[in-house]
Amino acid sequence: MKSTWWKIACVVLLVYTAVGGLLFDVPRLNIVNETIRALYFHVPMWFGMVVMFSLSVFYAIRHLRHPSVESDIFSVAYAYVGLAFGILGIITGMIWANYTWGSPWHGDPKQNAAAIALLVYFAYFILRGSVANDEQRARLSAAYNIFAFVAMIPLLFIIPRMTSSMHPGNGGNPGFNTYDLDSRMRLVFYPSVIGWILLGLWIATLRIRIKLMEEKINEQEDEKNK
Numbered sequence: 001m002k003s004t005w006w007k008i009a010c011v012v013l014l015v016y017t018a019v020g021g022l023l024f025d026v027p028r029l030n031i032v033n034e035t036i037r038a039l040y041f042h043v044p045m046w047f048g049m050v051v052m053f054s055l056s057v058f059y060a061i062r063h064l065r066h067p068s069v070e071s072d073i074f075s076v077a078y079a080y081v082g083l084a085f086g087i088l089g090i091i092t093g094m095i096w097a098n099y100t101w102g103s104p105w106h107g108d109p110k111q112n113a114a115a116i117a118l119l120v121y122f123a124y125f126i127l128r129g130s131v132a133n134d135e136q137r138a139r140l141s142a143a144y145n146i147f148a149f150v151a152m153i154p155l156l157f158i159i160p161r162m163t164s165s166m167h168p169g170n171g172g173n174p175g176f177n178t179y180d181l182d183s184r185m186r187l188v189f190y191p192s193v194i195g196w197i198l199l200g201l202w203i204a205t206l207r208i209r210i211k212l213m214e215e216k217i218n219e220q221e222d223e224k225n226k
Helices: 006-021 033-065 069-098 109-130 136-164 183-225
Strands: none
Touching: 006 033, 006 183, 033 069, 033 136, 033 183, 069 109, 069 136, 069 183, 109 136
């Protein structure tokens, strides 16, 4: 992904999201009111998180099948960005909940499940930091990455739908798409999703390039020391 067109697209889409998200008209709904604009930021960050974690587990599986330093670096980079997006998603969700539910943390099943999912991924990085041997660290973290991803799916998409929840699209509540994501909001929402995903790919790409350069430097130093 060395071409620049998608980076330019990322900047344009996010600038458009910021302007449109704050200035364009939105549906007037009881309680939610203007806070519905958080949809342009909160939900796309979760989309970005899921995409990053999906790429991370893809390279984790690839590493277990064909071990290589590159696949481990790719997997960790996408996991880092996915976790960052998840934290931002939690924070923006808490801000939104404070205005619509009356408190930042209402104990909603969706909130609790999302927090647990992020803790599972925090444990992924703790595991990596606790193993000294590079090969063992890569193998163990790749195996755990698969477990973390498999745990995230029911935590975010299945369990909240089976319980009572105030979160849209869960526990019997209709999703935004069914009652208020009209044509005006779609003009900003979908570009926002694409823009945040591209930003995640951009950040991960930078981390990957830095790590690959560090690996080359370490290899050159090892050769000099021989």
